[in-house]
Amino acid sequence: MDTKRLTGKNILITGAGRGMGATNAQHFAAMGANVCLGDLDLDAAQSMADEINAEGNGRAIAVQMDVTSRADNARAVAATVDAFGMINVGLFNAGLNKPRFFMDIDEDNWDLIMNVNTKAMWLGMQETARQMIAQGRQEYPYKLINVGSIASRKPLVDVTVYCTSKYGCLALTHCGAVALAEHGITVNGYAPGVVVTPLWEQLDKDLVDIGFKKREGQAYEDIVRDALQIKRVSYPDDVKGTAAFLASADSDYMTGQMIHIDGGWCIQ
Numbered sequence: 057m058d059t060k061r062l063t064g065k066n067i068l069i070t071g072a073g074r075g076m077g078a079t080n081a082q083h084f085a086a087m088g089a090n091v092c093l094g095d096l097d098l099d100a101a102q103s104m105a106d107e108i109n110a111e112g113n114g115r116a117i118a119v120q121m122d123v124t125s126r127a128d129n130a131r132a133v134a135a136t137v138d139a140f141g142m143i144n145v146g147l148f149n150a151g152l153n154k155p156r157f158f159m160d161i162d163e164d165n166w167d168l169i170m171n172v173n174t175k176a177m178w179l180g181m182q183e184t185a186r187q188m189i190a191q192g193r194q195e196y197p198y199k200l201i202n203v204g205s206i207a208s209r210k211p212l213v214d215v216t217v218y219c220t221s222k223y224g225c226l227a228l229t230h231c232g233a234v235a236l237a238e239h240g241i242t243v244n245g246y247a248p249g250v251v252v253t254p255l256w257e258q259l260d261k262d263l264v265d266i267g268f269k270k271r272e273g274q275a276y277e278d279i280v281r282d283a284l285q286i287k288r289v290s291y292p293d294d295v296k297g298t299a300a301f302l303a304s305a306d307s308d309y310m311t312g313q314m315i316h317i318d319g320g321w322c323i324q
């Protein structure tokens with residue numbers, strides 16, 4: 057892909073303070089995009105934005121936001137428009153996991169995961185689309201990009217609520233694609249498998265705590281051996297090319313798709 061393929065795109069990324077969101081922000085800006093990094097953790101988002109600005113490609117700003125708040129989503133969209141003139145792409149990446157076996161799920165576990173992973177995606181999509189519709193149709197489509205997971209298509213017994221939330225992200229991708237096409241907005245997503253980030257490092261510990269694995273690191277080994285065709289875990293750099301493709305004109309004729317970047321897990 058042309059290394060400056062995202063020049064002229066203004067992109068809001070939620071959960072961009074670390075992990076895959078941060079890597080995508082950096083990569084998008086290196087390809088010419090202006091990026092707004094939204095995160096609960098403003099210090100993390102701001103230091104990533106400072107790094108991006110020091111690199112001298114696309115510009116970056118940081119916004120503190122809780123993605124579960126409609127007002128914060130609206131504020132992040134407004135900050136993007138204030139800084140860069142308009143918004144072209146929204147990447148709804150913020151998410152978390154807290155494993156529980158089915159019979160151990162309680163309301164707190166359910167609400168936490170469903171609110172951050174699914175309700176917040178709906179809010180982000182709606183507030184971003186509201187601004188895109190107000191901007192009017194462009195020659196090229198606006199793009200909403202949803203982060204799903206292998207858990208968008210596989211029933212994993214240790215993370216039922218996470219699966220429910222991520223199946224929800226797939227449904228939002230399909231429904232959003234149908235609902236927003238008339239406004240010149242496409243909706244696609246990507247679905248990672250095991251990506252080494254702070255989220256997975258915490259999950260690895262939590263899986264030992266709930267008794268699903270005997271020791272830290274075992275989950276990675278079991279998944280690589282039993283589930284993956286490509287025999288290694290992945291890193292944010294494995295995901296950034298697909299995210300950039302979905303943000304770029306190369307995906308203009310796609311909508312309603314969730315691309316798996318999971319080492320072949322989903323086909324087994």
Ligand SMILES: NC(=O)c1ccc[n+]([C@@H]2O[C@H](COP(=O)([O-])OP(=O)(O)OC[C@H]3O[C@@H](n4cnc5c(N)ncnc54)[C@H](O)[C@@H]3O)[C@@H](O)[C@H]2O)c1
Pocket residue numbers: 070071072073074075076077094095096097100121122123124148149150151152172203204205206247248249250251252253254255256
């Ligand atoms: N790591 C994996 O193996 C993996 C696999 C499949 C899908 N995913 C999905 O990818 C996305 C990114 O995951 P990651 O592994 O980079 O996670 P991460 O924990 O490394 O980063 C997530 C970021 O989201 C932010 N965040 C969390 N709750 C928030 C809230 N309420 N408001 C605003 N920001 C909030 C955090 O502060 C953090 O900066 C998530 O949606 C996750 O479910 C991850």
